Amino acid sequence: MVGIVVVSHSTLLAQGVVELATQMTQGKANIAIAAGVDDPENPIGTDAIAVMAAIEQVCDDDGVVVLMDLGSALLSTEMALELLDPELVEKVSLIAAPIVEGTMAASVAAAAGLTREVVIAEASSALDVKKAHLGEATSAQQDDQKNMQQEDLQDDQNGDGNSPSIASQIPDGLTLSVEWQVQNPHGLHARPAATIVGTLASFDADLALFKGDQQANAKSLNSIAKLGVRCGEVIRLQANGAMAQQAVDAFTQLANDHFGEAAQVSKMLAGEGCLGEQGGQGGESQEETLVPSPVNVAPEGALAGISVSDGVAIAPAAIFSVAMPAVPMREFVGASAEMLTLKNAIAQVQQDLTSEAVGPHGAIFESHGLMLADPEIISALEQMVAKNVTSERAWLTVMEALAAQYAAAESQYMREREADIWDITRRVMIVLTGDKGSALTLTDPVVLFARDLMPSDVASLDKSKVVAICLSEGGKTSHSAILARAMGIPALVKTKGCLEQVHAGDTVILDGFAGHLWFAPPTDIEQALELKRQQWRDDIENSAANAQAPAITKAGSAISVLANIGGPNDVEQALACGAEGVGLFRTEFLFQQSDVLPSEEEQYQVYRDIAAAFGDKPVTIRSLDVGGDKPLTAYPMPAEDNPFLGQRGVRLCLAHPELFATQLRAILRAHAEQPNIQLMIPMIATVDEVQQVKALLVQQCAQLGLNDTGLAVGIMIEVPAAVFNAEALAKEVDFFSIGTNDLTQYVMAADRGNSAIAELVDYFQPAVISAIAHTCDVANKAGISVSMCGEMAGDTKATETLLSLGLSKFSASAALLPELKAMIRRS
Numbered sequence: 139m140v141g142i143v144v145v146s147h148s149t150l151l152a153q154g155v156v157e158l159a160t161q162m163t164q165g166k167a168n169i170a171i172a173a174g175v176d177d178p179e180n181p182i183g184t185d186a187i188a189v190m191a192a193i194e195q196v197c198d199d200d201g202v203v204v205l206m207d208l209g210s211a212l213l214s215t216e217m218a219l220e221l222l223d224p225e226l227v228e229k230v231s232l233i234a235a236p237i238v239e240g241t242m243a244a245s246v247a248a249a250a251g252l253t254r255e256v257v258i259a260e261a262s263s264a265l266d267v268k269k270a271h272l273g274e275a276t277s278a279q280q281d282d283q284k285n286m287q288q289e290d291l292q293d294d295q296n297g298d299g300n301s302p303s304i305a306s307q308i309p310d311g312l313t314l315s316v317e318w319q320v321q322n323p324h325g326l327h328a329r330p331a332a333t334i335v336g337t338l339a340s341f342d343a344d345l346a347l348f349k350g351d352q353q354a355n356a357k358s359l360n361s362i363a364k365l366g367v368r369c370g371e372v373i374r375l376q377a378n379g380a381m382a383q384q385a386v387d388a389f390t391q392l393a394n395d396h397f398g399e400a401a402q403v404s405k406m407l408a409g410e411g412c413l414g415e416q417g418g419q420g421g422e423s424q425e426e427t428l429v430p431s432p433v434n435v436a437p438e439g440a441l442a443g444i445s446v447s448d449g450v451a452i453a454p455a456a457i458f459s460v461a462m463p464a465v466p467m468r469e470f471v472g473a474s475a476e477m478l479t480l481k482n483a484i485a486q487v488q489q490d491l492t493s494e495a496v497g498p499h500g501a502i503f504e505s506h507g508l509m510l511a512d513p514e515i516i517s518a519l520e521q522m523v524a525k526n527v528t529s530e531r532a533w534l535t536v537m538e539a540l541a542a543q544y545a546a547a548e549s550q551y552m553r554e555r556e557a558d559i560w561d562i563t564r565r566v567m568i569v570l571t572g573d574k575g576s577a578l579t580l581t582d583p584v585v586l587f588a589r590d591l592m593p594s595d596v597a598s599l600d601k602s603k604v605v606a607i608c609l610s611e612g613g614k615t616s617h618s619a620i621l622a623r624a625m626g627i628p629a630l631v632k633t634k635g636c637l638e639q640v641h642a643g644d645t646v647i648l649d650g651f652a653g654h655l656w657f658a659p660p661t662d663i664e665q666a667l668e669l670k671r672q673q674w675r676d677d678i679e680n681s682a683a684n685a686q687a688p689a690i691t692k693a694g695s696a697i698s699v700l701a702n703i704g705g706p707n708d709v710e711q712a713l714a715c716g717a718e719g720v721g722l723f724r725t726e727f728l729f730q731q732s733d734v735l736p737s738e739e740e741q742y743q744v745y746r747d748i749a750a751a752f753g754d755k756p757v758t759i760r761s762l763d764v765g766g767d768k769p770l771t772a773y774p775m776p777a778e779d780n781p782f783l784g785q786r787g788v789r790l791c792l793a794h795p796e797l798f799a800t801q802l803r804a805i806l807r808a809h810a811e812q813p814n815i816q817l818m819i820p821m822i823a824t825v826d827e828v829q830q831v832k833a834l835l836v837q838q839c840a841q842l843g844l845n846d847t848g849l850a851v852g853i854m855i856e857v858p859a860a861v862f863n864a865e866a867l868a869k870e871v872d873f874f875s876i877g878t879n880d881l882t883q884y885v886m887a888a889d890r891g892n893s894a895i896a897e898l899v900d901y902f903q904p905a906v907i908s909a910i911a912h913t914c915d916v917a918n919k920a921g922i923s924v925s926m927c928g929e930m931a932g933d934t935k936a937t938e939t940l941l942s943l944g945l946s947k948f949s950a951s952a953a954l955l956p957e958l959k960a961m962i963r964r965s
């Protein structure tokens with residue numbers, strides 16, 4: 139990737155510019171700063187050595203583009219070139235582009251993997267948006283003018299106006315193609331389509347996917363999804379261009395793995411053959427089952443709907459209507475400016491979706507992010523704004539057309555994605571217009587009525603106020619239905635006529651078991667429904683009661699069962715599910731939810747309050763675990779070639795002591811009030827790292843005036859080096875917690891997010907089991923506790939094995955705890 143260097147007299151200025159660029163590129167650009175001088179009295183200036191170091195830091199084979207502010211910045215940079223290795227100098231381009239706009243444009247182009255020439259061209263024309271807005275001639279217009287003058291001159295000299303076009307100088311490559319009969323039970327639904335796009339997007343080739351004579355852009359999620367490829371259908375990838383062969387090879391490899399669904403395909407082939415739309419699993423929610431809905435005939439006095447979540451609720455009705463923000467009446471401000479507005483709005487929504495994608499139903503919001511990243515949407519928008527259409531109008535028009543295509547899809551699953559398109563459309567429209575609409579404020583419990591709800595609406599519902607949901611539209615596999623089910627809210631979809639018959643405030647009874655909505659049932663039916671409701675509540679309470687009982691194995695060992703949480707919102711559910719404390723509090727959420735870093739005070743309050751909610755049960759706070767793979771808007775970091783092997787977790791924290799010290803101080807202060815808090819450090823590989831953390835803790839303790847805090851300090855065992863160094867590490871810390879998510883990826887050298895190698899990312903692999911066994915062995919011999927907080931801990935298929943290896947604490951998502959406890963009791 140082309141590196142970017144920003145040379146400025148002022149560190150603050152350079153940091154601000156880089157902060158903007160990092161936000162725009164979501165941390166993907168590789169940017170270094172050479173700014174200010176090392177003189178506390180007079181910090182404004184530039185330093186050739188610093189420029190040289192910055193160039194060396196970001197230069198690879200693709201070269202570096204340097205942007206400078208003024209005066210001596212240029213001189214220092216030129217001097218830096220004289221000091222640099224001449225081979226390196228050839229890869230460095232100094233450009234006159236404006237430092238703010240130029241850095242933005244250069245970073246975006248560099249992050250997209252474009253060449254140095256393109257990066258320079260982008261930066262050099264970076265003022266065009268402003269110029270267009272202010273009615274000045276842009277560089278392209280100036281170039282056109284110059285070219286016309288030159289052509290006129292040549293025509294005058296040659297008497298011939300025909301020069302060869304650039305396109306005709308590029309030789310036509312061979313067109314390669316490969317065919318594949320799709321065996322995925324649900325065809326190419328969103329997940330396999332995303333796998334295809336994720337793999338093919340980076341190849342420099344034109345890639346088209348065909349189903350019969352229908353054609354899709356193989357780099358576009360929406361385009362592939364619209365093909366509606368079903369199990370048993372044949373698709374053909376057609377590739378043309380420089381990397382056609384590599385793209386075909388990568389596609390073939392993916393196809394052989396059934397686009398990341400090899401396990402589902404073999405299960406299906408062993409049994410039933412291809413599933414039609416009426417059976418098996420649906421989409422990215424693997425637990426969704428599309429069973430044929432029996433025709434539900436409503437008894438007299440009730441309406442029939444399709445039940446998507448069981449339960450019975452009796453409450454007044456409230457009607458929820460979400461309006462799409464209106465397109466504002468305003469002047470068109472130029473194609474580049476309108477496009478920039480659109481890209482910024484899309485980027486902002488993507489950023490929001492990234493933080494939602496870490497939540498319990500992250501996959502839904504992750505798929506929304508993929509839909510937004512679709513190049514087809516961008517090119518359709520470009521075509522519209524080129525016709526002088528404002529950004530808001532262009533966005534709505536393009537997305538309306540896309541939603542209509544989904545609505546007309548052959549497959550039910552694809553039709554139900556229409557709601558997802560409307561959800562992202564509305565989110566971007568809200569950013570574009572600033573019009574959030576009027577939210578429904580609820581004070582008492584209600585049955586919520588709507589035409590349809592978007593996933594973000596459902597996720598933000600106050601469960602204590604919404605006791606049931608009734609939709610006149612919606613679908614069984616819609617993401618809102620999945621969320622309602624996960625939140626335990628009884629819900630009906632496709633309850634035809636419900637909106638016409640209901641009035642706000644009417645008391646209604648929603649029977650999610652039978653799929654009925656009652657308005658004013660006869661007394662005997664009302665009593666029977668009330669009984670059914672009580673029975674349902676009792677059952678929930680009974681299972682919750684068992685969840686609170688301890689988990690004791692048949693041999694009589696008491697095993698701790700703790701919860702993994704992401705923030706205060708998870709506390710209630712964790713306690714209700716029987717968590718005996720928190721084995722992993724991922725503190726990233728505090729840092730990812732805002733554009734500014736959380737202050738020490740804010741962090742302290744959150745840590746203290748969460749610990750207080752757990753009384754004297756242990757609460758394990760994991761220090762910040764972010765890095766190149768999980769960038770923070772609030773703390774821009776340079777992009778890395780191998781982020782999973784780079785500055786993440788404790789490595790980043792130790793390299794940025796100001797960031798780390800703030801968090802440690804907050805934890806120490808919270809611990810002084812809540813002694814049930816313990817600290818856990820992620821990504822530890824060496825004893826030296828632990829000692830550095832402990833030294834920082836001692837230093838911060840002293841600054842806070844605390845003598846000996848008695849804060850227990852443990853580490854995550856998730857890097858193979860930590861397994862090999864376990865004996866030495868056990869002497870330094872109070873506990874180990876095995877992070878199988880990362881341990882598996884590092885032991886197997888297999889990216890945990892890459893479905894092409896999914897069978898390697900498997901914690902049952904003997905090498906991973908052996909690393910776990912060694913860790914448990916060392917901890918037990920050293921007399922420190924050993925727990926597990928990776929996904930494996932919540933997998934009941936692994937429980938017996940883990941107990942036999944000597945694991946004494948398990949930490950998993952709250953919803954898994956009752957079943958995990960039951961499994962431990964059976965073991």
Ligand code: PEP
Pocket residue numbers: 722724763856876877878879880881927928929
């Ligand atoms: C792990 O790696 O197993 C773990 C629990 O940490 P995270 O998934 O947050 O990286």
Ligand code: MG
Pocket residue numbers: 820856877879880
């Ligand atoms: Mg981890």
